[in-house]
Amino acid sequence: MLVSPRTSTAGPATHRLRVPVLTLLLMLLPSLLALSTASPTAAAEERVAKRALAHRVELGAWVEGMTAEPSRLVDFEQLVRHRTGIASYYWGYGDVFPGETELAFADGGRREVLLSWDMGPTRFTDWTDGSEDAYLDQLVEAALAYPYDVHVRPWPEMNGDWVSFQPTRTGDRVHGGTYREFKLAWRYVVRYFRDRGADNVKWVFNPTVDVYAETTTVADIWPGRRYVDVLGLDGFNWGRDSSWGRWKSFERIMAPQYRRLTALHPTAPVWVCEVASKEPKVDDGAPVDRDSSKARWIKQALSTTRFPRMTALIWFQEERERDWRVESSRASLRAFRRHL
Template sequence: MPAPGSPTARLRRFVKVGLVVLLLLGVLPLSASGLAPGRQPGAEPAARKLGDRVTFGAYVDGMTHDPALLDGFEDLVGHDAGIASYYWGYGDVFPGPTELAFADGGRRRVLLSWDMGPTRFASWSNGEHDAYLDTLVAAARAYPYDVYVRPWPEMNGDWQTFQPTRPGAAPREHGGSYAEFKKAWRHVVTYFRARGADNVKWVFNPTTDVYAETTDVRRIWPGRRYVDVLGLDGFNWGSDTTWGRWQGFERIFGPQYDRLTRLHPTAPVWVCEVGSKEPRKDDGAPADSSRSKAQWVRDALATRRFPRIEALVWFQADKERDWRVDSSPGSLRALREGL
């Protein structure tokens, strides 16, 4: 920094005064002056609309038993499903013939939710499941494409029996502590990589929930070396008989997106599950009569709030709510137009 009153300092003051005069005269645009408060170094660039740039994919209820259901979904929405998403559990062996079928010669990426079963985190890090991991490693090395795996999906949720708990808290039925979760995650990832199964890409996938009873993802983050993709599951549940409210896409995803992207400054973000209820009554819940699922979909696909979201996977199932995109003609039309 030049000393006050030095020739350099006087020159800088002279240049600043000159710039201000030019701005007042309208000779120099503010953006060219260097005085405007622009985007800070390292800040995310402005994004195009979400629907214009994401890889769109889906989980379609029953698709693992009838793969043609995903093809039918593509016809329904008038858009290719670039990601096939579905669910495996402890003891299942993957990737294999099912993944090859859904990959369709490499046209699609396969995203697998991997429920690790009724196990404690420590049992993974101490090697109790290494024989099972050996089977998965062999399958992955024989598989010709990348496969995206989300272990312990939605691990932050207080409804999960394996939700990591803070030291001193009452332990969950399965799972373990924050530290044990991180150790287990690192063990599984390292085990695959050390044996040449580099085509398995690891998706750290909490839900968007950040209320007090959930686990703060910053407490269980395993480190950027062990994560390839940041995943988020989020739904607009609307009103229930005892809880809930209608929430837009930005409100649902914003807080957790911000936490995750600070943990890893470069990893892509995938919305691994998303859906919205209809404003009509579901399961006895009061109607959100002033709302519109079609508008919810339209707003979601038009947002520019999340520049690092690269994939959007629709949860096409009638489950706790009718999450299906074709639950109404307007909702389906909004998706088709928004992509």
């Protein structure tokens, strides 16, 4: 076959170009393979981590008195100029839920409901030996009649040394028990709902952020990933005083326990179930601290990119041990509005 001069000239030139291209592909092969085998979860977390917290979490709130007066949550929304996606409030031992209150807050399924469940004057073994089965039957019946999911955090802040139900090695707390008894009680309650078809109850394992020596290490009481749907954290900036130490940023407060929790479950979302900061310019149980700023604290919290698995942030809107309210100063309210 005759080859034209143009074709015969192009052939060797094309061959010469193939060598560096092939070499380049061989050099890039390890990186290409790494990309192709990268964990989808890790890649998603990396993308999320580039976004500020305020732009990727659902805002929720507990507003003092809202259980009896749901309009208080609406007042909060108007105050911060932002709709809440989660209503958070508290039920005690003997209360039966979910019911009419949850239906009102759910707003036709447009809002999640997060319930803190005080297990009352019981020990962990009271749940596993069947003593509370009649009560659980009432709760299961209510859950089966409820049309939406409901998130429940039993034994909230169970790791804290200030609660009577703290699981300890010796089981010496009046309403507590040992590490093993806690895990068995948690699993028993969760299985009780699930075995009866109440899968719309989602279980939130919710310690406080505290990790000092007297608290319970969460790994010692972890019931297992099959029994937990959401990882919860409660954390507050108590301010600078002799009891609580120094002023702490949101990141400093959350990071240690966040690491411990997320190590226990590789995929469960993290909800900040209670969070707020004191107002440093006011003597509300801690001395006035003119060097700190709640507005700056809020800005830094809502701007952080450190916690990629955080998907909810529930503000504790109450003047209690400290003035936790977002409107404790004009500056803090402006910061909350602006950075949402």
